[in-house]
Amino acid sequence: MSSSAPAWSGFLAFGPWWLLYSGPIGPTDPHSHHASQIVVHGGLPCVVDGSRRSMPGPIVVIDPDQPHAFTDRRDHVLIAFVDPESTAGQQLRTNRVVRSRQDDIHPVSSIIGALRPANWSRAEEAVRRLLATVCDSDIPRPMSWWRHPSVDAALLRLPALIEDGAVDVALLAEEVGLSVSRLTHVFSAEIGVALRSYVRWMRLVNAIEHLARGRTITEAAHAAGFADGPHFARTFRDMFGLSPSEAVGLGTWLSP
Numbered sequence: 001m002s003s004s005a006p007a008w009s010g011f012l013a014f015g016p017w018w019l020l021y022s023g024p025i026g027p028t029d030p031h032s033h034h035a036s037q038i039v040v041h042g043g044l045p046c047v048v049d050g051s052r053r054s055m056p057g058p059i060v061v062i063d064p065d066q067p068h069a070f071t072d073r074r075d076h077v078l079i080a081f082v083d084p085e086s087t088a089g090q091q092l093r094t095n096r097v098v099r100s101r102q103d104d105i106h107p108v109s110s111i112i113g114a115l116r117p118a119n120w121s122r123a124e125e126a127v128r129r130l131l132a133t134v135c136d137s138d139i140p141r142p143m144s145w146w147r148h149p150s151v152d153a154a155l156l157r158l159p160a161l162i163e164d165g166a167v168d169v170a171l172l173a174e175e176v177g178l179s180v181s182r183l184t185h186v187f188s189a190e191i192g193v194a195l196r197s198y199v200r201w202m203r204l205v206n207a208i209e210h211l212a213r214g215r216t217i218t219e220a221a222h223a224a225g226f227a228d229g230p231h232f233a234r235t236f237r238d239m240f241g242l243s244p245s246e247a248v249g250l251g252t253w254l255s256p
Contacts, residue, residue: 007073011116012247013254014205017086017193019240020123021079022116023251030069033241035081036092038130042108046072060217061096061134064089076108076116080127081240083201084192091135109145120256148186150176155191158199159188162206165225168200204239207232211244212253220244 010023019035030050038061039047043131062068064084082089112130117123117193153176161167173183187195207224211217221232236244 002148010251011118011123011254012251013120013245014208015124015127016191016198017083017088017201018124018127019081020117020127021077021164021250022123024073024075025070025079026073028070030067031241032065032067033081033086033237034239035241036064036065036084038078038080038082038092038134038255040108040111040130040133042075042076042077042106042111043074044072046070046074058108058111059134061092063093068230078112078117078126078130080130082127082131083193083197087188088131088135088192091131095135097175099199117254120254123254147190150178150183151187151190153177154183154187154195154202158202159206162199162203163223167196169195200235204232204236208236208244208247209253209255211249217244222236 007024007026008021010021012022013020022070025041025046030051038059040059041047042058045056045063047055047060048069048071049055052069055062055068082092084090084093112126113132117126154172157175158167158235161172166227169184173180176183184195186200191198193201203224203226207220207226210220210223215223217229217233221227221229224232226232226235233244236242236247240247
């Protein structure tokens with residue numbers, strides 16, 4: 001996502017199947033990434049596809065692996081990356097609704113409310129509001145105060161397993177007292193993403209958090225269970241279209 005005139009400096013937050021950026025944007029080189037993307041800029045078109053055709057509307061949804069670029073500066077934009085294998089990512093591909101014409105111009109606040117996410121909970125709220133705006137079906141509900149006890153147990157056990165490397169789902173299921181099929185079913189239903197996709201996404205979360213705290217690429221990669229720095233960098237670029245170092249430089253990272 002590199003550009004000769006970077007202008008990105010905002011707030012960023014990670015969730016179990018989403019990454020949110022809130023702040024200014026500037027022109028970028030053409031790029032693509034595996035994560036789905038929702039861009040709310042609220043003004044004249046500023047996103048083009050791989051053929052340099054304008055992608056219209058104050059809200060733009062970019063499908064997985066679709067080449068695109070930003071062409072202009074905007075002072076306040078919300079951008080949500082969504083795991084394409086999550087429930088929300090599947091809905092973005094199958095239940096998207098068209099809510100705008102090319103000549104529509106609205107402030108970002110008029111589209112999703114006056115929400116400038118400066119803490120993690122407001123970032124999660126912004127992501128869900130974005131999904132409600134572009135999808136015509138229910139979005140995954142927030143993690144509730146009550147979950148299946150085995151899902152809670154798995155969530156508590158997973159960080160250590162992720163840091164150690166490959167996660168043995170069969171062993172995890174045995175530890176939390178469920179069959180593999182039952183654990184994967186209830187985990188996906190309550191968290192909104194398949195267990196294996198959650199592990200991959202949270203491995204990226206852990207690594208970028210270590211990197212943002214000043215650790216090297218290699219140290220961050222090993223701390224998150226990647227084989228090495230290049231493996232982490234490739235996986236991150238494939239998912240988000242930019243290097244981990246570029247991502248850290250985008251602004252302030254918020255934690256839950």
